[in-house]
Amino acid sequence: MTDGLQCVAERALSRSLSNLNFKLHASKDQRTMLEAILTESRAATGAEAGSLYVAWNGKLKFVAAQNDRMNASDIDHLLLGEEIPISMESLVGFVTLTGQAMNIPDTHRLPEGTPFRISRRLDTRTGYSADSILAIPLRCPNGERIGALELFNHRELDGRQSPFGDEAIDAVTTLASTAAIALHNAHLQQHLREAHLDTILCLSTVAEYRDADTSQHVQRVSRCSELVAEALGHNADDVELIRYASPMHDVGKVAIPDAILLKPGRLTADQRKVMERHAQIGAEILGNSDDPILAVARGIALCHHERWDGQGYPRGLKDLAIPMHARIVGLVDVFDAVVSHRCYKEACTLDTALAILQEDSGKHFDPDVIRAFLSVLPEVLKSYPALKAA
């Protein structure tokens, strides 16, 4: 018994689900908005170029840059991700730290006693020289300063270059605070999204603890379900959903007594009935949240033992009445069980497993899901290194 626990505890230590490579959505909306703010700020002030910087881990990072003299991909390539220390020695650092807007009419002649220098490092790299600069702090509604907006090289309507007028500061202050709000919110949203996914990961980890023979099972089911969803033409968001949601398909097993869950031999009819309740209980645990991950996970937990021909459980749903995600996980789950060694059976060979799936196409399984599964089989088999050798 202690050994069983040992094994179970080692699973937790490996925290294997982190291998699922949970990724965060970068918000396209936020990016679009920052570009729009830069465009509007340049239009309002007649600036040839502009950059937005945001403070992050003690550095100022470029988050958007535009330049009429350079093409966009060069800018992204040369500047995005660049970092500047937050110190009084750079102009953006000074503006961020003091909260003071600065109008530099001629970067080549800074007044005596100016605390910062104009770095030429990036000018050298881009081949673009900033002669006049307007730098505005990004200020949140609570007064916090989270970065700076820099505008470069004021152009008159006739194209001549001249210093920025001080009225330009007013013209972009509201735009700068809009950028500050957007960035602040992006930050908050990222934290919340991470917190949510971290909690999903905890729940997936719990689900591993009661799974019969292996912690790798939920990882493989997650990875293979994702592959099948992709092959079926699901979009990227939906593929991500099934990746996060599928590891919880057996969470209802927390409620199944060891004597049944871990029984080496065949279950009696009564025991099987008890065992089958894990589908319903899993759905109950996953609650009635509107959250897309939990909602998909609930459908999978409830319906991953339904069969295409209506002979499954708990509700005997038939073909398209079974949620698509559950049809995918149902197939992948059976494949994994068939090719795995379990306490009550030996592992089958790949050929036998495929024969079983084919035989059950249109009976146990959705034929479309089988076809999709077979189309990604080489990729699927990467999760089963031992199987290839067999």
Next chain:
Amino acid sequence: MTDGLQCVAERALSRSLSNLNFKLHASKDQRTMLEAILTESRAATGAEAGSLYVAWNGKLKFVAAQNDRMNASDIDHLLLGEEIPISMESLVGFVTLTGQAMNIPDTHRLPEGTPFRISRRLDTRTGYSADSILAIPLRCPNGERIGALELFNHRELDGRQSPFGDEAIDAVTTLASTAAIALHNAHLQQHLREAHLDTILCLSTVAEYRDADTSQHVQRVSRCSELVAEALGHNADDVELIRYASPMHDVGKVAIPDAILLKPGRLTADQRKVMERHAQIGAEILGNSDDPILAVARGIALCHHERWDGQGYPRGLKDLAIPMHARIVGLVDVFDAVVSHRCYKEACTLDTALAILQEDSGKHFDPDVIRAFLSVLPEVLKSYPALKAA
């Protein structure tokens, strides 16, 4: 065995943790910002009053309102939460649906063929009459319109009332899109926060399934921990944290075999060692997230069996080295166990329970936590109706 499962499944059906009354933070920052946007919009246009409306469940809702002629609490009382149908028949509905800003110089003389009417319903209620109105759609960066900004009664510098000029529309368009971004983000954040709390609730529900005798246990521990934290002077955020985090204190029990977890008699020394691993395993399940709820829950799971005198497990931490939240939950958990009937023991009376706690003050328990617990005892006992009768 089937009966045991039955009982466990009923717990899930009751989904009792929803009684914990999870609540959402209303964002103070968002509110402050909407007020600031209204203030700036009024200043930029010389408007005596203004309101922000946002579309929500098919209605337009007031989310902020200001009026120089009324005091703020009257405005909140009379207007906040008011709803207007989203239809072409109201000015805000028209502006929201068409995305077209409207300048109404005289609300008492709308041009022939105007599709909307100016409702006097709220004027009647507030005693304030809007003679000129400027209405601007709230437009997100993606073009979506999510509500409207209305400004009322333009005042000249000398105080005379006159219509808004059309240049006022330009003056507030950027402010209106700032408001749109803020509201859109508030909405996204609320969704993400709900998703996170829903998932925390799932995890708490899982924790209930393996708990020895009662699903009410985690609810009582949560409620009483919250009361003790309050009595210790913790701030509202921290009290909320312990409410959400404490139900997961025994989640590590998912890894303990039934034969030990559900054993009616005393555990052997070896069995006790296995049982004690639930603290460490619980912390491992809860991962290494930065999320405050999960971080606090991890500390509680790991340390709720530590003792003030250093004789606890798993690490033998002493007094202040034990996280405060774990000291609170540790006490509340023992109190709950002592006064509850368990499969291996009868419930103690309240007097006996209190004597045990007092006796263990400074040994098992933090004396400050005991004092705080006793100071809220009447409130604590509301979670133990049977105990009062005993």
